[in-house]
Structures are given as C-alpha cells and as structure tokens.
Amino acid sequence: MNYIEALNEQQKKAVMHGDGPLLILAGAGSGKTRVLTHRIAYLVDDKGVKPWNILAITFTNKAAKEMKSRVVKLIGAEGEDMWVSTFHSACVRILRRDIDKLGYDKSFVIFDTSDQQTLIKECLRELNLNEKNFPPKSVLHQIGRAKDEMIDPQTYMTMYSTDFRLGKVASIYELYQKKLKINNALDFDDIIIKAIELLTEFPEVLGYYQSRFRYILVDEYQDTNSAQFTFVSLLSASHGNICVVGDDDQGIYGWRGANIRNILDFEREFPGTKVIKLEQNYRSTQNILDAANHVIRNNAGRKSKKLWTENGPGTSVRYFCASNEHEEAEYIIYEINKQVKEGIRKHSDFAILYRMNAQSRVLEEGFMKFGVPYKLVGAQKFYDRKEIRDLLAYLRLIHNPSDSVSLRRIINVPRRGIGKTTIELLEQQAAAREVSIFSLIQAIDSIQGISRAAGALQNFSSIICGLKAVKEQLKVSELIEEILKRTGYLKELEDEDTIEALGRIENLKEFISVAIEFERENEDADLGSFLENVSLVSDIDTLDEEKDAVVFMTFHSAKGLEFPVVFMAGMEEGVFPGYRSFSEEGELEEERRLCYVGITRAREQVYMTGAYCRTLFGSTTYNNVSRFVKELPEELVDGLETAKDRRDSLLSWDSTGRNSYSRDSYGPTMPAASRGMPKPQSYGEAGASQEPVELSNLKTGVLVEHKKFGVGVITRVEEEGDDLKLDIAFKSVGNKRLMAQYAGLRIIR
DNA sequence: ACCGTCGCCATTTTT
DNA sequence: TGGCGACGGT
Numbered sequence: 035m036n037y038i039e040a041l042n043e044q045q046k047k048a049v050m051h052g053d054g055p056l057l058i059l060a061g062a063g064s065g066k067t068r069v070l071t072h073r074i075a076y077l078v079d080d081k082g083v084k085p086w087n088i089l090a091i092t093f094t095n096k097a098a099k100e101m102k103s104r105v106v107k108l109i110g111a112e113g114e115d116m117w118v119s120t121f122h123s124a125c126v127r128i129l130r131r132d133i134d135k136l137g138y139d140k141s142f143v144i145f146d147t148s149d150q151q152t153l154i155k156e157c158l159r160e161l162n163l164n165e166k167n168f169p170p171k172s173v174l175h176q177i178g179r180a181k182d183e184m185i186d187p188q189t190y191m192t193m194y195s196t197d198f199r200l201g202k203v204a205s206i207y208e209l210y211q212k213k214l215k216i217n218n219a220l221d222f223d224d225i226i227i228k229a230i231e232l233l234t235e236f237p238e239v240l241g242y243y244q245s246r247f248r249y250i251l252v253d254e255y256q257d258t259n260s261a262q263f264t265f266v267s268l269l270s271a272s273h274g275n276i277c278v279v280g281d282d283d284q285g286i287y288g289w290r291g292a293n294i295r296n297i298l299d300f301e302r303e304f305p306g307t308k309v310i311k312l313e314q315n316y317r318s319t320q321n322i323l324d325a326a327n328h329v330i331r332n333n334a335g336r337k338s339k340k341l342w343t344e345n346g347p348g349t350s351v352r353y354f355c356a357s358n359e360h361e362e363a364e365y366i367i368y369e370i371n372k373q374v375k376e377g378i379r380k381h382s383d384f385a386i387l388y389r390m391n392a393q394s395r396v397l398e399e400g401f402m403k404f405g406v407p408y409k410l411v412g413a414q415k416f417y418d419r420k421e422i423r424d425l426l427a428y429l430r431l432i433h434n435p436s437d438s439v440s441l442r443r444i445i446n447v448p449r450r451g452i453g454k455t456t457i458e459l460l461e462q463q464a465a466a467r468e469v470s471i472f473s474l475i476q477a478i479d480s481i482q483g484i485s486r487a488a489g490a491l492q493n494f495s496s497i498i499c500g501l502k503a504v505k506e507q508l509k510v511s512e513l514i515e516e517i518l519k520r521t522g523y524l525k526e527l528e529d530e531d532t533i534e535a536l537g538r539i540e541n542l543k544e545f546i547s548v549a550i551e552f553e554r555e556n557e558d559a560d561l562g563s564f565l566e567n568v569s570l571v572s573d574i575d576t577l578d579e580e581k582d583a584v585v586f587m588t589f590h591s592a593k594g595l596e597f598p599v600v601f602m603a604g605m606e607e608g609v610f611p612g613y614r615s616f617s618e619e620g621e622l623e624e625e626r627r628l629c630y631v632g633i634t635r636a637r638e639q640v641y642m643t644g645a646y647c648r649t650l651f652g653s654t655t656y657n658n659v660s661r662f663v664k665e666l667p668e669e670l671v672d673g674l675e676t677a678k679d680r681r682d683s684l685l686s687w688d689s690t691g692r693n694s695y696s697r698d699s700y701g702p703t704m705p706a707a708s709r710g711m712p713k714p715q716s717y718g719e720a721g722a723s724q725e726p727v728e729l730s731n732l733k734t735g736v737l738v739e740h741k742k743f744g745v746g747v748i749t750r751v752e753e754e755g756d757d758l759k760l761d762i763a764f765k766s767v768g769n770k771r772l773m774a775q776y777a778g779l780r781i782i783r
Numbered sequence: 784a785c786c787g788t789c790g791c792c793a794t795t796t797t798t
Numbered sequence: 799t800g801g802c803g804a805c806g807g808t
Contacts (some may be wrong), residue, residue: 103786453784652799
C-alpha cells in the first residue's frame, strides 16, 4: 500500500477506516475522489474484500466511469467487477432483474420529463381539470417532491384532503401512477422508489443485495434525497458498512428534493458513525479560497469547517461589468484570447459558468463570431429534436407495446390518416378498459365506432408487429434503418426536399451512428439497454476533455469539476441569484452555495462578469451587481471601482443613445479590448484578398474550409435573418455551429 | 384530416 | 424569445 504515503493524516484515517458507518465531510478540492478510490483499493488489497462486494454511488455516469478507471489503475483489472454507478443506473439494474415481482414487465421504459408532461396532460383531460389552474409543470413538480419523500398517492390524499387544490393534485398523482403502470413505464423518481419497494416487499431480494454489497460508498451525499437515503440504508442495514462523502456547503439540489438533513443527521441515523473532516484544499489558491469562504459565511446553519491550503495567494478575483450581455461575452473572449496568445494557457483551461442555459446563446454567438473553439455542456438539444424523438418513440413502442405515450406520438407520423377523433376514441376506450392503446388496436373489431380509420389502424398495427418480429435478429442500428424504411418516415423527408428535411435526415443518420457506437462499446447491446442508455446518460457524461475548447456550462453541471480559470457570467441580482430566490431565505442560501461551488471550481483564477443592461426572454432589464460580488472583501477583488465609474459614465451615455451596442463599438467602452481582440472582419469580408462566400452556395453536403477548424462538411443549413446558420462537421474538431457571414468559409466543392 | 396563423404564456437548475 | 394550444380555413 505505498500509495497511502501520499495522503495527509485525515485522508489516511478515512481511507483506513475499518467497518461501520463513516461520514467524510470533504471541503471543495480536498481530494475526496482520491480518498474514495484509495479507500476502495485499501478494502480490496488490505482487507481482502472482493471488488464485487463493493457498491459505489456517484452523481453522474461520467464520475462513475472515472472512479472505476482510477480504481482499476490502483488495484488492477479485478476492479472491473465493482458496481460503480449513479443511483438511477444501480436501481435500474436491480429492477431489470426482478421488476416482474412488482407486476411490471421487464421491458419497462423510462419516461423523461416531456413524456411525464404528456401523461399529466392526459390525466388533466380525463379528470376535467384545466391546464391553467393546474399547470402540468408545477403539478409534476409537486408530485416529484412527494415521490422524493416517498409519499404515495393515498397518503398524499389523506394529508391534503382538506385542501381543494392539493386534493386535486392528489387525484392527478393517483391517476398518473396508474397510467405509468399501464404504460409499463417508470419516471425518474419511480426508478428509486420501485427499487425500494422491491427490497422491502421481497426480503429474499434484499438479502441477496445485502450480502452482495458488503461495502457501500456514496459520493456527493449532500445531494441525495430521502428515497435515496432509504435505498442505501436498506442495503447497509445488515452490516452498517456505509461510507458517505459530502459537503453541506455544496448542496445545490434542494429544488430536486435533495435533503440536506441526510448529511446533517447522518450521525444520528447511523449510531457509532466515525466523522472525518477533510479541510486541506489542494486545488485552489489562497485568494480563491478566501473569496469562497467570504461568500459562504453568509449562510446560517452549516457544519463548521475551515478550508486552508498550502498553495500561494495567487491573483485576485477579477470583476468586470459590461454594458450589455454581448459586451460581456466579448470581454470574456478578449481575456481568453489574451492568455492563449501569450502562450500561458490553452482554450480548454477555461470554463464559463452561468446560472441559466439561456445565457449560453449570446456567448455562443460571440465565440462563433471570433472563431474561438468552445464546447457546450447541457442544453441536450440532440435528443429533443422532433425527428429523434419520433424515432425513439418507434423504438420504445417496439420494445414496450404498452407505451401509449410513444404510440400516440407516432401513430400518425408519417401521416397515415389516423386523426384526432380516432385517437381520442382509442384513448377513451383504452382508459375505460385500463389497457394500452396498442393492445386495443390488436383487437380492432371490439372497438365501437371505428369506421374509416380501421384500415389505417390495421396497417399501422401490422407495421409495428412486423418490426417487433424482426427486432431480435437485428442490431439496434439495423432496426432503426428498418423503421425508417418500413414506416416511410425517411421517404417522407426525402420527398419534402427542403433544407430543413435534409437536416433532419442528417440528424437521423447521426443517431444511427450513436447506435453503432453503442454497439461497439457494449457487447450485449440489445434494444432495452440502448433505450436505457439514452434515458440515463446526460450531456456531461460525454464531455470530451481531450478537445481543446472553452467549456460552457451551468453552475450545476460544473459540480465536481475543476478548471485553471473560471468565468462566472451574469453576476447580477435577478440572474444570479435568480429573482425567484429572493422571496425565501432557504432558496437564497442555495444560490449562495451554488456560487460557492462556482468559485471553488477554479484552480488559479476567477473572473466574475455581469452586464449593466441585459436582454433575456425578450425583455430588457437593468440589474444591480450580484450580492455575491459584494460579499467579497474589497482587497480580494480587482475591478470593482472601475465598474462603478463605468456604470456612471454609461448612465450618462444612455441618454445620448451612444451606448447602444454595435459590432465595433466596444472601443470607447472597452479601451483595452480594441488591441488584442481579433476583429470579426478578419474572418469575413474585410480580408480584402478573400471574397465573401455566396450564401446560396452553402448547402447540405458542401465541403468547406474554415481558417481555424480546417475541412468540414455542412450537415445542416438554417436561415437566420439575412444570414445562414450552418452546422458543420469538421474532420479535426467535430461538429460546430457557425454563422455563414462570419465564418470566413471557402468552398472546396 | 390537415395546415397555418394568431396570441398567449412563463421564463432555472437535471438524474 | 419561442413553445404551445386554440381556432379557422382548405
């Protein structure tokens, strides 16, 4: 165990703790992943624990993969036999084995948020409730919170029977669960809850997993909810070998039902708990830690903790207030370019963090304009595209014919003459008989009132049955091709012959390559595991760290990551902290923790930026500087004074109209920027020698060359104003979205 | 049955 | 801004 030597005293204690509950309070950057991986290695190497007797839970699949590979490095290939996964993946794996005991079919599917909404709307219709009074989103949220607390519909009803609204929510909840069951589907919350149900109702199943998982480790414990707590409690009940790692200051998922008390009350829940605090930070400079500490100290009721480091003081936090969000983006680009040009950093050393995904658009535009490579995490657009969702609906229906939500999505896509009235009729009769729509169609003669559409239904049913019949012999990618062919989906797009349709075809092709990729990585890649993967894998899991590009993501996604330089954008009251956190102290504290997470992602440098005037969701606001910036002591921040001066001068400019943003107006407002900043013209028309490309020549399939990204092929063209938005697949850097005017493209053929 | 248009709406974070 | 439902014309 020579690797123990490199650890500090506290870390060693945590790693070498024997049996029994262990709570590790690990400050940001204190090496908790290291402690976890080493502890696993210690258990295997020194205590003779078998890897398959260990269950480690992480927050994302990416973290799981990483942890596993780090353990394998320490103890060798037998580490592969460990279960390292998220709560959801672990529970799905358990359910795949035994869910039939709960009356579900093993081919169950996972409903995502939009499936959930569809189902809620259906419930509302059936209960004659109005979407205005019961907005699906908020109803869904309330149901979700109930599920996090493991409150079932009946209990919910008795809890709120005196409240008219909540009483109705209870009945929606009840119907919603019933419908999920009929669809043979689980939503995200159900995944955990049904696993718990399985463990509690079937002692032999519980016994199996208790003896299988003799050591349980949970990362990011501050973000677990009550159901997840119950899950690990059950599994560890027989041996008490549960080790959790967390930081109450980094709890940022309260809105999703994460229960901070899981960590605060851990010692009470597990008597005899050994508590170890990791307070030495190895990641950041002293200034960054001071900044973080000054912010977080404004929160009440935390476990006491004082982070320290042996690193040097480093530079101050830099604050910059731009006149608007476009200039904010340009400031960021300018600072990044400067450091890259000096050769002290590469693009991938930078991360831009923001509160809302909506903020990324302006940043993207700026980065495209100046040709700075970036990678966007989140905003999971790909799977949300219509054609992809349609295709997934086919796949899901073939896999699980009970899935009426998917069926309804594609029963008339492409159009086959099954209209609204027919669908409503089917829906009603299916609901009345409590069967799935597909099984109803199978017995088509028993449906009353079907006249014209009967043939069309027959036709639809035989297409699906035909595909079901071949799904076993085909690989998923081949099945997709069959679907596109047999349903006429592809043909319809081809006949349309528009730019948009071509783009959709490209997307479908890309989806096929996703499937092929999946088949390559997984030996036993059947349809079920493919669908499961699509449901549970998030965007951050596929974050490619090799690529040299600036990373954009939300503060939430940044959890657990670190970067040399971090930009925190949109540091304004109303944006961060967000306006709806103002009303409640608890929510404000969560925003503050989020800020703390943001600051502590940085190793060497933190920038905070904001805009004097910001247009968001179509309306323009003038926000004050974020209170989080003001919570920093002056000596730790650079730029506060100048920001105030700027603001004063901007105010006077406003009245003269000189403040309006234009492409080359950042000269006066940003003197420094006019020097190192590459002008957009350098890629476009101003390069005198280079003719601007004729926009009409840019079509899907055209091969082009970009100064920076090299050769690529256009995969999608979309009109935007008098410009074209291009998706281009580059050989070297992969997919990029560029504005034709600024991209400075050369057509090869 | 289908398609286009209008006007209303809220508007975070994600497994 | 843009997604969505309601409505009305073909």
